[in-house]
């Protein structure tokens with residue numbers, strides 16, 4: 001089976017459990033029209049003002065961050081290849097009364113699926129890049145979706161975090177998995193997920209890839225993007241190393257023991273070079 005079919009089956013099965021979980025708190029969006037996800041709340045200082053921007057959220061899952069960006073004034077489209085995730089995202093905007101468009105598409109087909117539109121903002125991250133075998137293909141898609149002068153904003157799990165062995169009783173952080181991108185995927189068999197849920201899953205195989213920070217930056221530079229920011233954080237918005245992390249009041253998880261040892265996530269921003277086309281009405 002193709003990696004996309006294998007991974008899609010896993011996401012399709014998990015999406016309803018995620019939408020029902022306290023971690024994604026979809027009811028919070030319904031109850032309060034001003035509510036935004038803790039992921040986007042964390043992003044705000046680096047994200048700045050998105051009011052009026054036309055944005056696309058790649059690998060948007062059940063749409064909670066997409067809706068959050070819309071609530072900050074951006075005109076948002078979310079894209080994901082999981083049919084059930086997109087159904088959940090559409091159901092969320094119906095329940096919450098938001099105006100957000102969702103498109104079902106594989107990342108490699110995103111440019112066509114989005115009708116060749118060019119965006120002011122491409123937003124992605126938090127467990128997105130690890131599902132993609134080629135970081136250069138991803139960077140080409142990002143570049144093709146941006147207007148000249150448009151901006152990529154990604155906050156993502158750090159490749160150093162993804163390279164670590166599972167939590168160990170001695171608390172040591174041990175590099176055991178690929179840091180650099182490899183042709184062969186890491187194949188995982190695991191019945192769980194990253195939210196609190198009693199759901200039992202049957203589609204438990206996934207194929208994943210790591211991409212080094214230098215590989216990500218180099219791929220974006222090769223596509224004509226200028227890196228405008230790269231900040232590493234000691235926290236992530238999920239319990240990445242169970243038993244070794246503690247959650248703060250903002251929903252961020254960091255190592256209990258000497259959190260300064262590990263870059264757990266990063267925020268990277270880049271701008272597509274080239275002058276924006278002149279406004280024909282001016």
Ligand SMILES: C[S@@+](CC[C@H](N)C(=O)[O-])C[C@H]1O[C@@H](n2cnc3c(N)ncnc32)[C@H](O)[C@@H]1O
Nearest residue numbers: 011059061080081082085106107125126127131
């Ligand atoms: C961890 S989720 C992203 C999470 C998102 N940041 C959030 O917390 O809501 C990863 C998403 O990537 C999507 N995905 C994985 N591989 C994909 C691909 N090749 N094309 C499009 N979407 C993909 C999955 O369906 C899933 O919804």
